[in-house]
Amino acid sequence: AQTVTQSQPEMSVQEAETVTLSCTYDTSESDYYLFWYKQPPSRQMILVIRQEAYKQQNATENRFSVNFQKAAKSFSLKISDSQLGDAAMYFCAYRSFHHTGANSKLTFGKGITLSVRP
Amino acid sequence: GAGVSQSPRYKVAKRGQDVALRCDPISGHVSLFWYQQALGQGPEFLTYFQNEAQLDKSGLPSDRFFAERPEGSVSTLKIQRTQQEDSAVYLCASSLRGGYYEQYFGPGTRLTVT
Numbered sequence: 248a249q250t251v252t253q254s255q256p257e258m259s260v261q262e263a264e265t266v267t268l269s270c271t272y273d274t275s276e277s278d279y280y281l282f283w284y285k286q287p288p289s290r291q292m293i294l295v296i297r298q299e300a301y302k303q304q305n306a307t308e309n310r311f312s313v314n315f316q317k318a319a320k321s322f323s324l325k326i327s328d329s330q331l332g333d334a335a336m337y338f339c340a341y342r343s344f345h346h347t348g349a350n351s352k353l354t355f356g357k358g359i360t361l362s363v364r365p
Numbered sequence: 366g367a368g369v370s371q372s373p374r375y376k377v378a379k380r381g382q383d384v385a386l387r388c389d390p391i392s393g394h395v396s397l398f399w400y401q402q403a404l405g406q407g408p409e410f411l412t413y414f415q416n417e418a419q420l421d422k423s424g425l426p427s428d429r430f431f432a433e434r435p436e437g438s439v440s441t442l443k444i445q446r447t448q449q450e451d452s453a454v455y456l457c458a459s460s461l462r463g464g465y466y467e468q469y470f471g472p473g474t475r476l477t478v479t
Binding site for chain 1: 368396398400405406407408409410413421424454456458460467468470471472473
């Protein structure tokens, strides 16, 4: 079974600064997807960024980028130019590449609460 | 277009009561997932439907939990004889088809069992 670990429960960043959120995972599969989800206080989970394990290039989405280290099973999220609206819980998640039936589910870490100081 | 909706948003139940939580997925989405999120934790998978077929229910914590999607659209998660440990937010997500496509989440139903 796959596991996702987020060991930092909370982080804080000054507005306009850069912050990195850490995530490690464990799997015996060679192909898979990794995600970062954002859950604001209203609780609707939204996808921030996605990485396919077979791609060597790190994914980027505007101010959000990842550092994917497959051998180390590490998947960190970097938020540049932090904004007040970035304050939320962030979850790292894993999904099997073989996305049929039961393998379609997401496995989440415990999450990290990010606060942004004005 | 409309996103995933869930109702009720909040539910308070006395221990031993039955509850039913509803999920309306995005129109045309084949796949539907239920997750349980305890306070301060990440969501945990409960069950998965493809159209009306329940393909995986390995995450349901006990036989008191039952889910259905009879016409392949709206889904209901039913919890019988609720216990205090059932208190959590129940999230529903839908995707176009299976695993490749993004899962879109609803706002969740916060269940409190007193």
